[in-house]
Amino acid sequence: MAISLSNAFVTLFDAEVKQAYQGKAQLVGAVRQRRGVEGSTVKFPKVGKGVATVRVPQSDVSPLNVAFSNVTCTLTDYNAAEYSDIFNQAKVNFDERSELVQVVGSAIGRRQDQIVLDALAGSSTSLIVTEDEGGTNTGLNVAKLRAAKKLLDKGNVPMDNRHMIIHANSLASLLAETSVTSADFNTVRALVSGELNTFLGFTFHTIGDRAEGGLPVASSERKLWAFHRDAIGYAEGIAPRTEINYIPEKTSFLVNAVFSAGAIAIDAEGIVEVQTTDSV
Numbered sequence: 500m501a502i503s504l505s506n507a508f509v510t511l512f513d514a515e516v517k518q519a520y521q522g523k524a525q526l527v528g529a530v531r532q533r534r535g536v537e538g539s540t541v542k543f544p545k546v547g548k549g550v551a552t553v554r555v556p557q558s559d560v561s562p563l564n565v566a567f568s569n570v571t572c573t574l575t576d577y578n579a580a581e582y583s584d585i586f587n588q589a590k591v592n593f594d595e596r597s598e599l600v601q602v603v604g605s606a607i608g609r610r611q612d613q614i615v616l617d618a619l620a621g622s623s624t625s626l627i628v629t630e631d632e633g634g635t636n637t638g639l640n641v642a643k644l645r646a647a648k649k650l651l652d653k654g655n656v657p658m659d660n661r662h663m664i665i666h667a668n669s670l671a672s673l674l675a676e677t678s679v680t681s682a683d684f685n686t687v688r689a690l691v692s693g694e695l696n697t698f699l700g701f702t703f704h705t706i707g708d709r710a711e712g713g714l715p716v717a718s719s720e721r722k723l724w725a726f727h728r729d730a731i732g733y734a735e736g737i738a739p740r741t742e743i744n745y746i747p748e749k750t751s752f753l754v755n756a757v758f759s760a761g762a763i764a765i766d767a768e769g770i771v772e773v774q775t776t777d778s779v
Contacts, residue, residue: 509741509742509743512599512600512741512743512754513740513741515597515600515604516600516603516604516607516739516741516756517604517739518604519600519601519603519604519605519608520603520604520605520607520608520611520739523604523605523607523608523609524607524608524609524611524612525608525612525704525706526611526612526615526616526664526704527611527612527615527733529615529662529702529704529728530615530728530730530731530732530733530762531543531728531729531730531731531732531733531765532732532733532734532735533732533733533734533735534735534738535735535736535738536574536734536735536736537736538736539573539574539736540571540572540573540574541571541572541574541734541736541761542569542570542571542572543569543570543572543732543734543763543765544567544568544569545567545568545569545570545765545766546567570732570763570764570765571763572732572734572761572762572763573761573763574734574735574736574759574760574761575614575759575760575761576737576757576758576759577607577610577757577758577759577760578755578756578757579602579603579606579607579610579755579756579757580603580753580754580755580756581599581602581603581753581754582746582749582751582752582753582754583599583751583752583753583754584749584750584751585750585751585752586750599754603741603754603756604756606756607739607756607758609709609710609711610711611733611760612706612709612711613709613711613712613713614733614760614761614762615731615733615762616664616712616713616714616715616724617712617762618731618732618733618762618763618764619664619724619726619731619764619770620715620722621763621764622731622764622767622770623764623767624764624767624768624770624771624772625767626647626650626651626654626767626768626770626771626772627771627772627773627774628643628646628647628650628771628772628773628774629774630720630774630775630776632646633646636719636776637672637775637776638668638669638671638672638673638775638776638777639665639669639670639672639673639723639773639775640672640673640676641673641676641699643773643775644663644673644698644699644701644725645699646773647663647701647725647771647773648699648700648701648725650771651725651727651769651771654768654769656727656730656768656769657727658700660727660728660729661700661701661702661725661726661727661728662701662702662703662704662725662726662727662728663701663702663703663704663723663724663725663726663773664703664704664706664714664723664724665703665704665705665706665714665723666705666706666707666713666714666716666721666723666775666777667705667706667707667708668721668777669705669721669723669775669777670695670703670705672775673695674695701725716777719776719777720774720775720776720777721774721775721776721777722772722773722774722775723772723773723774723775724770724771724772724773725770725771725773726769726770726771727766727769727770729765729766729769730764730765730766730767730768730769730770731762731763731764731765731770732762732763732764732765733760733761733762734760734761734762734763735758735759735760736759736760737757737758737759737760738758739756739757739758740756740757740758741754741755741756741757742754742755742757743755
């Protein structure tokens with residue numbers, strides 16, 4: 500077997516990995532994004548609020564004195580690599596390429612999601628829906644969703660682009676409620692496929708247990724997050740890309756994906772922590 504791969508193969512592999520990780524990553528599209536960042540940090544601006552005043556004829560105008568601030572996001576470098584042993588194959592065939600695409604692409608997608616989850620967990624939000632909302636030590640229920648919506652509404656957070664990240668156990672708990680699964684209240688999708696796409700103005704993203712960390716859980720308390728897109732910033736210095744090199748010491752090809760990214764909470768007023776009892 501030749502120990503070099505054509506540029507056509509590398510280009511094809513890179514394109515397939517890009518399609519795979521974009522299909523696996525759920526959360527990056529739900530937050531504010533900055534691409535092509537130069538350097539190791541990026542600043543996301545935050546604009547304060549202003550109040551209009553009554554105009555008095557022939558008097559000076561009163562400036563809003565809007566406060567401008569910013570938060571700094573630090574980028575971290577990541578690898579997603581796997582070896583392909585030349586003795587285990589006569590050539591790099593379609594099957595192995597497909598398998599490596601899925602392995603590398605899924606690893607990138609899960610890590611991108613975790614970057615966003617870590618930013619949410621590190622936010623200083625004071626908007627909290629407790630485990631006892633809707634019943635003592637309860638899982639995710641409609642009462643918690645209403646409480647999260649109320650907190651965002653009180654802060655005048657825009658109604659559009661609201662998202663909620665929930666665990667698979669939380670989805671199971673929520674689907675037990677009639678107001679979620681009944682066609683009188685919700686779309687038929689929850690009835691037919693057991694999924695929940697939108698409810699009470701939130702777009703839902705459901706994830707399961709993940710080796711990267713996933714949604715934080717301590718004892719039986721799991722934290723979920725409801726937020727507005729502009730409340731979280733995701734910055735990317737190096738977009739995910741792949742490279743394939745032959746390593747003589749390993750008698751293998753090293754398939755390696757690299758990217759550099761970070762995320763940070765921009766506005767705590769647009770983030771709600773929803774606590775649930777996770778008994779599964």
